[in-house]
Amino acid sequence: MKTFNIAVIPGDGVGQETVPAAWRVLELAGQLSNAFAVRSHVFDWSCAYFQRHGHMMPENGLDLLKPFDAIFLGAVGFPPVPDHVSLWGLLLPIRRGFDQYINLRPIKLLRGITSPLCGYHPGDIDFVVIRENTEGEYSNSGGRLRVGTPQEVVVQNSVFTRFGTERVIRYAFNLARASRQSLTSATKSNGINFSMPFWDEVFQEVGEEYPDVKQVLYHIDALAAYFVTRPQTFDVVVGSNLFGDILTDLGAAIQGSIGIAASANINPEGQYPSMFEPVHGSAPDIAGKGLANPIGQIWTAKLMVDHLGFPDVGANILEAIERALEKGHKTPDLGGTDSTQSVTEAVMTELRH
């Protein structure tokens, strides 16, 4: 039986509650399967850490994380530390430093959940968004001129490389081929006139190697609208860093709550550890109250289990989540009255059966 060493970063706000909750489910799933065990090493990197130390993680943070089999993260960001400080000090350096260029986010209407969209039933909505996770619109490149004056000019550079664009599109094509359906590309080449025509070119070139995959291209504005008007038509969707970010929050909304949405930051070559974090943030307004929905974090644990090579165990976790939801175990964001704790217990109970 294999034991995995997991770097655990609860981070800020509700991460402090959802991470321990999901960890219990993860441990139990390993035990029950007799296939693997997990050993945690907890890092207290967070905004509280920042307030004590002046940085979000130690300078050698990435070196400390590197030996682990995976990273399990809660949420980053808490007032009064500005978001761009906390995120560029912890979350984004890990995504980049470990070349986790695939951000995989499933959008699925689970059993027991009512979508805000009329007329959809569990299973009707079921697709995956592949988001580029290391470059593009989040390039940390740009500057400001004549700061504070009426003549101020601010430039933000989106940097796209062929290397970075090709590999994410190729990953998405392989996934679409495996599911034998379609790949939808998010573009905006009609308005954004250097990076997006380039994105389209790469999509078309790589696409020539996948004649068996149906290829669809939509501008991001239309695509966002289609997430609302015909989400059942998607299979795999690929988008740039920003477009993937927007589409996956929107996807979280149509699947019922951002509190259930899961996310994997993957380095497919396995050169570096991959990182697993839910889509939701630290939710300062409800932090510490036992109200946080643990399902986003538990579903995220499922993605980690898949990644570590145990998709059957992953499937069991998702099945347990769905059964718990069907029995009505829901936190307030889903219209229920359960606590973080009781939803977690319910999922564990289902897992045992």
Next chain:
Amino acid sequence: MKTFNIAVIPGDGVGQETVPAAWRVLELAGQLSNAFAVRSHVFDWSCAYFQRHGHMMPENGLDLLKPFDAIFLGAVGFPPVPDHVSLWGLLLPIRRGFDQYINLRPIKLLRGITSPLCGYHPGDIDFVVIRENTEGEYSNSGGRLRVGTPQEVVVQNSVFTRFGTERVIRYAFNLARASRQSLTSATKSNGINFSMPFWDEVFQEVGEEYPDVKQVLYHIDALAAYFVTRPQTFDVVVGSNLFGDILTDLGAAIQGSIGIAASANINPEGQYPSMFEPVHGSAPDIAGKGLANPIGQIWTAKLMVDHLGFPDVGANILEAIERALEKGHKTPDLGGTDSTQSVTEAVMTELRH
């Protein structure tokens, strides 16, 4: 009685059908009101024009448009002319050349329409998006290095000026003050680390002059999700060129069909003519078949009438649209069986009563 000279550009695809339809409504509304008349001068600038002349409009196109009181446009873009050629050759030069820095787009669930969102009734959703329309992410600035090689790098610059950012935010604040409610700003300062923190700074600075307006700031990903989960909470929303683009298509989706969404490109100082165009595109798949929904274009005519100084007449047009919809006059995009023509007739009938 005042006569307005309107430059009419039906453009491509369904624009050829919706513009003449909406024009009839516009003329009738003027006549019935006894307040104004409209005289059209039609320009055939379009992708067909491009195929004959090698450009989307004559070199002195803006000079030709300048004397008009307003521009009434259908849609731009048709295969095989690439979108970035047609749009950067016609639509975008007018928005920029005439400094139409306000793109105003109402999001309203009309009577007679069912939203794809469960549980919303006409009137529940009713807000306005103000989109920056001349700079930002659509700055036509950037370039490509090592084109076509594995080492290719593409840079797209988003250029934000204090001048451009302040004026659109101020416009939105004035609108919010007039409606005595809230202003929501779309940002992404946690990920996009030069332009968006700047946007937030300007929002806060200008906001200090409007202590009576409730001020809310959301990251674009969360905001897109909120358009689905609680659209009833918005009053005025302000966003950059790209964010406004995405939010308004999403808004069109929640209000029932992109085919009904209206849009005004306004130069508030009146130095140049403003341009009125629906949110939808040229819809090549249904063009020429009499299936196009004329309501986006008719509602757009209403915005033009408002702008020309006759809000009462504008209100009559919207009332006629709602009554026609309530009586079931709907094109296929709204689940009906009416034609462009018969919906238009129905609106005119209601206008007469």
